[in-house]
Amino acid sequence: MNKQQTIEQAIAQIPDGASIMVGGFGSPGTPFALIDELLKQGQKHLTLIKNDANEMGIGISKLIENGQVDKLVSTHIGLNRRVIELMNEGVLEVEFHPQGIFAEKIRTAGAGSFGFLSDIGLESEITKPEDLLDWKGARYKVEMALGADFALIHAAQADTFGNLVYQGSAINFSPLMAMAANQVIVETAHCRAPGELEPACIHTPSAFVSSLVVLPALTNDYGIMEHHVRH
Amino acid sequence: MSDINRIISRAAREIQPGNIVNLGIGLPTQVIHHLPEDMDVLIHTENGVLGAWKQAQPEQMDPFLIDSAGAYIATRPGSAFFxxxxxxxxxxRGKLDLTMIGAFEVDQQGNLANWKIPGKFSPGIGGAMELAQKTPRIVVLTTHCDKKGAPKVLKHCRLPLTAAACISRIITEKAVIDVTPEGLVVREKLEPISNEALQAITEAELIFPPELEAS
Known part of the structure; x- marks a missing residue:
């Protein structure tokens, strides 16, 4: 039941061409250490699935800037001018979804289902005619589940079995992605022995976790970003 | 008072005690600074906070707690993360009472365009489409005209819509305007301006009720 691996072992499982979900809304929840190891190992032709593109020079933006990413599935990349440029230049393919639909598509895959019916943006340009379903007098959009080969997740605390606890606004997409990906690689700086986490307070049960990387400490990437502090 | 301050301070009066409110990125985010410290309100942020509050003091900032615009926030007693x-x-599910949101264009049918300018600006949809379509009351905060002086309150939006017929009220630095079945009704003027002058900077047809003249 012990899921602990070195960061090198854990990330080496990812092949070229893999689809990878990455937790985080902005910085909170972004697994910076796992991403940096992926940058170091250099896997290519990746499809990344993340709410946003982080900001220039940090998180998944490094992978995109380094040419390792063919496609990004996302909801909003407004805080990353460089990634917007790469999208506009046609270097990076970007697929956008409304944020809650993105979450629900991932949740649906994580629940072992294949899709759901929505009424968001039915009349808008994000809906193609072939996605519409008329059923018993009402019109819906068919939203298919969104899974992935891997998920990279940051947990505030874990135990060696891979039970996970998140904190603050760093929860965001992590528990959903941890259920939706085939292999789930988790990093934490606070690893406990089994039994030390309160069972009723666990966000992601260990069954969903494949690999656990214990970080010696959190780097500056996880700290306060000075330019987001309004003076 | 600057144009922006006039919009924000008027917008703060839209929030009623007991409301659950989402404040969109841009002008709406700033509305929180005009709310009384003890106000009975829950601020929702898309990234999973109910009970968000003003920016945290530097010594209390938590790098794992931001609002959806990236600011390090404090929370109030009774808050929840999810x-x-x-x-x-x-x-x-319609659990929010009110969303305040910015706009590129609005129109007299209550349509909202705020997520895409084809060929110029397409950073993604974010939470705007679901907020606009599903919050019972949408109040748009916007300057009356764009930076080039062109009207933003139109007969028909020209940009791709975020959501159709979703807007209840529009607050600009000039006026408070309600979307009604009859059309756009001017409820208040926020600076001294004649009906003719206000209509001249508005593409949509404005309705000026008699009580406005009296006020």
């Missing part, structure tokens, strides 16, 4: 599926379930 995942993004829950956050948007809250939105789509």
């Amino acid at each position: 995942d993004s599926a829950v956050s948007f379930a809250m939105i789509r």
Whole structure:
């Protein structure tokens, strides 16, 4: 039941061409250490699935800037001018979804289902005619589940079995992605022995976790970003 | 008072005690600074916080706690953190009372365009489409005209819509305007301006009720 691996072992499982979900809304929840190891190992032709593109020079933006990413599935990349440029230049393919639909598509895959019916943006340009379903007098959009080969997740605390606890606004997409990906690689700086986490307070049960990387400490990437502090 | 301050301070009066409110990125985010410290209100942020409050003091900032615009926030007693599926379930189930949101264009049918300018600006949809479509009351905060002086309150939006017929009220530095079945009704003027002058900078047809003249 012990899921602990070195960061090198854990990330080496990812092949070229893999689809990878990455937790985080902005910085909170972004697994910076796992991403940096992926940058170091250099896997290519990746499809990344993340709410946003982080900001220039940090998180998944490094992978995109380094040419390792063919496609990004996302909801909003407004805080990353460089990634917007790469999208506009046609270097990076970007697929956008409304944020809650993105979450629900991932949740649906994580629940072992294949899709759901929505009424968001039915009349808008994000809906193609072939996605519409008329059923018993009402019109819906068919939203298919969104899974992935891997998920990279940051947990505030874990135990060696891979039970996970998140904190603050760093929860965001992590528990959903941890259920939706085939292999789930988790990093934490606070690893406990089994039994030390309160069972009723666990966000992601260990069954969903494949690999656990214990970080010696959190780097500056996880700290306060000075330019987001309004003076 | 600057144009922006006039919009924000008037917008703060839209929030009623007991409301659950989402404040969109841009002008709406700033409305929180005009709310009394003890106000009975819950601020929702898309990234999974109910009970968000003003920016945290530097010594209390938590790098794992931001609002959806990236600011390090404080929370109030009774707040909750949750995942993004829950956050948007809250939105789509209509549990929010009010969303304040920015706009590129609005029109007299209450249509909202704020997510894309084809060929120029397309950073993604974010939470705007679900907030606009599913919050019972949408109040748009916008300057009356764009930076080049062109009207933003139109007969028909020309940009791709975020959501159709979703807007209840529009607050600009000039006026408070309600979307009604009869059309756009001017409820208040926020600076001294004649009806003719206000109509001249508005593409949509404005309705000026008699009580406005009296006030």
